[in-house]
Amino acid sequence: MANRNTLLKMLLCILLIMPTLFSLSSHASSQIDTPLCDATSVEQLIEAKTIKHLNISTPKSKKWAKNYFKALKSPSKNITKKYKKKFKASIKVLFENGVSCTFSAKIRINGDWKDHITSAPPIASLDVKLLDGNINSSVKFKLFLPHTRGGDNEVFATALLRELNFLAPKTYRVSAVFNDQKTEFLFQEKIVKEFIEKNNLREATILEGDERFTHDKKSDIHFNLARVVNTNWAKKGLTSLDISRTALSRLNKAYLGNLLRQDAYQNNRERFLPIEASSSGGANEDWMFKSIMLAMGAKHGIYTHNRKFYYDPIYTHFRPIYYDGHPEIEILSPQPISLSKKDLNSDEILGAKFALKAFEAMDRASFYSRLKKLGLRYSINEIDEGLNKIIANLKELSISTAKDFKNQYTPFFSQYRFLNTNKKIVFSTRNNLRIEICNLALTSCYFDTLSLKKYAKLLHGDYLENSDSEYIFVGNKQEYMTNIDTLESSRTNVFNIENDVQLTTYGSMKVLINQKERKIELSQSNIEDRALISGGSLKDWDITFSGAAENIKSKQRFNQNLLTGCLTLLDMSVDNINIKVEQAMCEDGVNFMRVKGHVNDVLVHNVASDAIDVDFSMVYFKDVKVNSAGNDCVDFSAGDYKIQKAYLAKCNDKAISVGEESELVVDFVKVLDSGSAVVAKDSSIVEVAYADINNVPICFSAYNKKQEFWGAKIMVGQHNCQSNQNFQQKGSSVEFL
Numbered sequence: 001m002a003n004r005n006t007l008l009k010m011l012l013c014i015l016l017i018m019p020t021l022f023s024l025s026s027h028a029s030s031q032i033d034t035p036l037c038d039a040t041s042v043e044q045l046i047e048a049k050t051i052k053h054l055n056i057s058t059p060k061s062k063k064w065a066k067n068y069f070k071a072l073k074s075p076s077k078n079i080t081k082k083y084k085k086k087f088k089a090s091i092k093v094l095f096e097n098g099v100s101c102t103f104s105a106k107i108r109i110n111g112d113w114k115d116h117i118t119s120a121p122p123i124a125s126l127d128v129k130l131l132d133g134n135i136n137s138s139v140k141f142k143l144f145l146p147h148t149r150g151g152d153n154e155v156f157a158t159a160l161l162r163e164l165n166f167l168a169p170k171t172y173r174v175s176a177v178f179n180d181q182k183t184e185f186l187f188q189e190k191i192v193k194e195f196i197e198k199n200n201l202r203e204a205t206i207l208e209g210d211e212r213f214t215h216d217k218k219s220d221i222h223f224n225l226a227r228v229v230n231t232n233w234a235k236k237g238l239t240s241l242d243i244s245r246t247a248l249s250r251l252n253k254a255y256l257g258n259l260l261r262q263d264a265y266q267n268n269r270e271r272f273l274p275i276e277a278s279s280s281g282g283a284n285e286d287w288m289f290k291s292i293m294l295a296m297g298a299k300h301g302i303y304t305h306n307r308k309f310y311y312d313p314i315y316t317h318f319r320p321i322y323y324d325g326h327p328e329i330e331i332l333s334p335q336p337i338s339l340s341k342k343d344l345n346s347d348e349i350l351g352a353k354f355a356l357k358a359f360e361a362m363d364r365a366s367f368y369s370r371l372k373k374l375g376l377r378y379s380i381n382e383i384d385e386g387l388n389k390i391i392a393n394l395k396e397l398s399i400s401t402a403k404d405f406k407n408q409y410t411p412f413f414s415q416y417r418f419l420n421t422n423k424k425i426v427f428s429t430r431n432n433l434r435i436e437i438c439n440l441a442l443t444s445c446y447f448d449t450l451s452l453k454k455y456a457k458l459l460h461g462d463y464l465e466n467s468d469s470e471y472i473f474v475g476n477k478q479e480y481m482t483n484i485d486t487l488e489s490s491r492t493n494v495f496n497i498e499n500d501v502q503l504t505t506y507g508s509m510k511v512l513i514n515q516k517e518r519k520i521e522l523s524q525s526n527i528e529d530r531a532l533i534s535g536g537s538l539k540d541w542d543i544t545f546s547g548a549a550e551n552i553k554s555k556q557r558f559n560q561n562l563l564t565g566c567l568t569l570l571d572m573s574v575d576n577i578n579i580k581v582e583q584a585m586c587e588d589g590v591n592f593m594r595v596k597g598h599v600n601d602v603l604v605h606n607v608a609s610d611a612i613d614v615d616f617s618m619v620y621f622k623d624v625k626v627n628s629a630g631n632d633c634v635d636f637s638a639g640d641y642k643i644q645k646a647y648l649a650k651c652n653d654k655a656i657s658v659g660e661e662s663e664l665v666v667d668f669v670k671v672l673d674s675g676s677a678v679v680a681k682d683s684s685i686v687e688v689a690y691a692d693i694n695n696v697p698i699c700f701s702a703y704n705k706k707q708e709f710w711g712a713k714i715m716v717g718q719h720n721c722q723s724n725q726n727f728q729q730k731g732s733s734v735e736f737l
Contacts, residue, residue: 137194506531
């Protein structure tokens with residue numbers, strides 16, 4: 001009776017939080033009914049990715065025009081903040097596949113300088129935030145006047161970097177009408193959460209150059225360090241704050257290194273950012289990025305105040321992100337790309353050698369196809385000419401020489417101790433929320449304790465204790481004084497398994513590896529212990545994990561390394577492996593991330609939250625068994641998956657959850673005593689051939705949860721559910737075949 005009451009309460013809760021769901025008959029229709037778009041199926045919405053035409057209108061067009069002309073006529077050369085007011089807008093989008101949607105949005109003038117404003121008609125580069133719907137998972141994006149970003153150059157450069165696996169926002173030309181005036185824009189993703197996740201990465205710290213003091217006219221001293229962009233993520237909890245603080249501290253070491261070089265050479269060597277000094281990995285990627293940017297004539301994008309980075313807490317390195325490079329490829333021009341060799345540094349020279357190897361391995365046919373999809377209509381010969389110009393520049397860079405930097409390390413700002421300034425530098429302490437605030441000479445310091453919100457503002461560069469001081473977060477004080485790395489890292493042990501596969505354990509995890517029998521046994525000594533298996537190819541191995549009995553202590557779903565699983569498999573291929581997990585009290589019992597291949601048996605018993613979590617992967621599961629999960633038994637996102645057979649019991653929430661543009665095929669599933677059986681959401685499609693479901697209030701449910709995605713679809717063959725146990729939201733469908 002108690003179990004039945006629990007299930008009835010869960011059903012009531014779901015009905016309350018999903019008011020738009022309605023029951024289906026056993027002959028449910030797949031017709032899509034959504035007020036935003038004219039699509040007739042979920043598949044059409046999911047495939048609506050590239051814009052063919054935009055029509056943007058502002059209801060208060062007179063107010064828009066008035067603000068626009070004030071910005072245009074202002075004496076300042078740049079567009080000041082007061083003219084970047086937000087206006088309501090309606091955006092009608094016609095996609096390449098014929099689907100038409102109308103979204104509500106807020107727009108504002110975008111850009112630093114007045115080249116983003118045309119003299120007539122009143123059209124400007126735009127910063128756009130959709131209030132409903134999405135464009136290929138983008139909710140926030142830029143619409144640039146093409147000449148402000150070099151037109152086809154920007155499309156070519158971003159496409160090339162994406163082809164070479166760098167982080168670059170998708171960019172393409174799109175015809176448009178703005179307030180009844182014909183125009184053309186460059187559509188470009190904003191570098192926000194959706195962009196990061198679209199690149200198969202977990203949300204983590206995004207950083208950029210802090211431009212507050214770039215044009216400081218009060219002195220000729222450079223105060224340019226870095227700042228955290230996504231403060232909303234940083235202030236979610238102490239763990240995300242700690243990751244953000246660590247990332248900024250490490251990156252600021254590189255920025256300080258750049259300032260020291262500028263000071264030593266008595267010139268503005270803004271390109272010299274020694275990223276390897278602040279990271280345990282990823283230097284090669286940044287070297288390559290810088291050399292390719294130079295070879296494309298895009299040096300503007302590697303000036304320190306223009307740089308953007310994603311910090312990967314798992315690998316503890318920075319990944320460069322392309323932004324505002326001003327490339328000069330000019331595919332049709334007979335002139336060579338402008339190559340600035342002034343003040344070359346060793347990073348750029350060494351990076352050119354790595355980049356040349358990447359170009360040799362590049363699939364040019366794939367790149368031609370990518371450019372065609374983005375609307376560039378150049379011939380293969382013309383594209384080859386553009387690539388060959390870049391390669392020629394890389395070859396020239398690779399044989400160049402750089403002036404070595406030799407200078408005694410010294411705390412940079414202290415040399416300006418006699419400067420009359422209101423700037424103060426801020427150091428972190430061992431206490432999570434405590435900071436030390438000092439004058440530039442470090443002769444006057446005091447401690448303060450901030451709230452999570454205020455600390456996040458400090459990392460972003462807009463914390464104001466009072467109106468008289470400007471605060472510059474540096475990082476660890478001892479490192480600033482000595483340049484000796486004192487940043488603490490998790491206790492780790494690394495084991496080589498086979499075929500470039502590594503096992504990394506965090507904390508005091510007990511490990512037994514039997515190479516002959518191909519077995520790995522992992523046992524937690526402490527609830528904070530984690531195990532990570534990554535890289536290479538793993539075949540015919542058995543992996544068992546036994547968790548500590550105590551409950552999880554962390555208030556966030558991940559630890560300082562962004563690991564959600566007690567056991568995590570990352571960036572690898574697998575074949576015929578077996579996994580057994582017992583008593584896992586982490587967010588996930590076992591987490592697969594960017595994994596491809598075949599898993600034979602997965603057995604998970606008694607876990608605190610999700611039993612099996614799979615992200616950004618392509619995995620075939622032969623046999624899945626889960627008994628007793630505090631949340632979902634199996635959770636799939638952002639990938640292609642198949643389950644041959646599954647037995648899932650006592651899943652407190654969903655037995656199978658599929659989301660974030662995933663596809664799943666299930667041959668057979670048996671679900672017992674769970675909140676719901678199969679749930680598809682957020683642009684996902686699920687096929688279930690046979691389902692045996694007992695003591696579960698909701699069998700099949702399809703809906704949209706996140707704005708950056710659409711609805712979902714479930715197709716069901718044989719089943720034993722009643723018609724009132726199945727639900728679909730408008731814009732989603734459940735079909736019984």
